Amino acid sequence: MTTVEPVSAHDYILNSPATLLTDALSGFVAAHPDIDWQPDPGFLYRADRGEDRRVALVSGGGSGHEPMHSGMIGAGMLDAACPGLVFTSPNALQVAGATRWADRGAGVLHIVKNYTGDVLNFRIARHLVRDEVATDHVIVDDDVATASESGPGRRGTGATIIVEKICGAAAAEGKKLDEVAEIGRRVAANSRSIAIAYQACTVPGSSVPAFELPTDEMEFGVGIHGEAGVRRTAKVGARELVNRMVDPIVDALSLVHGEQVIALVNGLGSAHQLELDLVFGEVVADLHRRGITVARPMAGTFITALDMDGVSITLVRADDDVLALFDAPTTAPAWPYVPARAVSAPVAVTFAEPDDAAADGPECxxxxxxxxxxxxxxxxxxxxxxxxxxxxxxxxxxxxxxxxxxxxxxxxxxxxxxxxxxxxxxxxxxxxxxxxxxxxxxxxxxxxxxxxxxxxxxxxxxxxxxxxxxxxxxxxxxxxxxxxxxxxxxxxxxxxxxxxxxxxxxxxxxxxxxxxxxxxxxxxxxxxxxxxxxxxxxxxxxxxxxxxx
Structure with a gap:
């Protein structure tokens, strides 16, 4: 009988769980002089943005997924990103504030992962600014593990950064808001992902992982908020593992012999680059056997679930137009092949305190x-x-x-x-x-x-x-x-x-x-x-x- 061996919680380097986000943002801004912080209502933004009239991109989500979204801010990608608390969407006022700031007269595109809180708060933000800023949105819903005919639908996971990259390049070319949105929706519709974990993540301040997992088993179809998978199986070798992961993606996209894809192998937090490179090699070999060409490779840690020990695979059907936008330059620090940047002094980071104090007077x-x-x-x-x-x-x-x-x-x-x-x-x-x-x-x-x-x-x-x-x-x-x-x-x-x-x-x-x-x-x-x-x-x-x- 399989037994669950005790798993110790991850010990984070921190001052306190309550200040982890703001302390980390302070260091992030210090390390990236082209990115700055607006404390009221709380978002990161391009400090080097010009005033040319182009479509702006705003995204965001719960913290714990770094380097997404903060590391995707830069010329040719995001203009601003709104960080929420760990695994919690940013609030609507953050998104509305970032949207107002980002607008240069050509409108703002929201790129939103299909999680209920993210979708809702970005939607409320668009309501708040509808008389001030032209907006549109792209919902990224690539996780095949949560495909269903009812409920909220597929979660938004690994394809998010690829949609951000391609939409950012389209905006940089001067395309109109509806054109950039349409490109993003087309890329999202042609993207699917799946993720597995060998060990659950641990939320800072917690004494136990998000779920218990025997050392000889793995979770198939996990989510980036620490959700358990759709099934649990015995661990298998990398080649069989990759085959099990690629099969449902290929089926969902109806990929056929002769097509080409962007292939992303992503670490969920604790996977070593050696493992990611190994998995990527198996993905290339698996797709080659199917007659599918990997036109662009990505293997690294881009979308994490804190310290989850696991990996995700994303495939994006790509034509020449999509590849040209994918290849366009960007200064986003977490995108591959970005030059090293200078270090600046630490910056104090706080969220502005809301004016939510009740008035003096009789007891309510x-x-x-x-x-x-x-x-x-x-x-x-x-x-x-x-x-x-x-x-x-x-x-x-x-x-x-x-x-x-x-x-x-x-x-x-x-x-x-x-x-x-x-x-x-x-x-x-x-x-x-x-x-x-x-x-x-x-x-x-x-x-x-x-x-x-x-x-x-x-x-x-x-x-x-x-x-x-x-x-x-x-x-x-x-x-x-x-x-x-x-x-x-x-x-x-x-x-x-x-x-x-x-x-x-x-x-x-x-x-x-x-x-x-x-x-x-x-x-x-x-x-x-x-x-x-x-x-x-x-x-x-x-x-x-x-x-x-």
């Missing part, structure tokens, strides 16, 4: 009770999300609400607005974006001066509509909508007490559901029997409203 009792309940339940919420999702929900709730002193003071509108700002700026990820929308809509409704029940009803209704539009979830998808929607229905015919009971029933119903939206959808049946933490927090909000004094 019902929201104080809600925030106090969440603050006291962080470990419970984290455990629920670890069992049914990716484990960051409690961290995001703590980031958004943990700093508020109880009791909260101010009018309902002032406190709701403060909570909304905190969620949008501090939390990040899907939960930060959607709860930010919820509280922003509630704040707007309460500002209209109606009675409490009418304001709650109007705000909840508009929030539900906005959340469904942004995230696409409906009742039964095992999300916060399962509690919010029945509460909105109950408010139409009853008081807040009836709405609270409806929200609580909706939250409890998620225990018997499997997720169809968000990252929890990737764990499938493993989520059954676990209440959705987002729905639970929504039910707490309505209970606090019903019990207000």
């Amino acid at each position: 009792g019902w929201l104080s009770a809600f925030v106090d309940r969440v603050q006291g339940s962080i470990d419970h919420l984290t455990d629920l999300d670890r069992r049914a999702g990716d484990g960051d929900f409690g961290v995001n709730m703590d980031a958004a609400l943990g700093h508020f002193a109880i009791p909260l003071r101010g009018t309902d509108t002032e406190v709701l607005d403060a909570i909304a700002t905190s969620f949008l700026v501090r939390a990040g990820g899907t939960s930060g974006a959607l709860f930010g929308v919820l509280f922003r809509q509630l704040a707007a409704a309460f500002a209209d001066g109606r009675g409490f029940d009418d304001s709650l009803r109007a705000g909840a209704q508009s929030a539900l509509a906005e959340i469904v539009d942004l995230g696409g979830a409906s009742v039964g998808d095992n999300t916060m909508v399962d509690a919010l929607s029945p509460a909105v229905d109950a408010l139409a015919d009853g008081d807040t007490g009836v709405a609270a009971e409806a929200a609580e029933r909706g939250a409890r119903s998620t225990e018997e559901l499997t997720a169809a939206k968000g990252r929890a959808s990737y764990v499938g049946e493993n989520a059954r029997g676990v209440i959705d933490p987002g729905a639970l927090v929504v039910s707490w909000l309505f209970r606090a409203a019903a019990d207000r004094s």
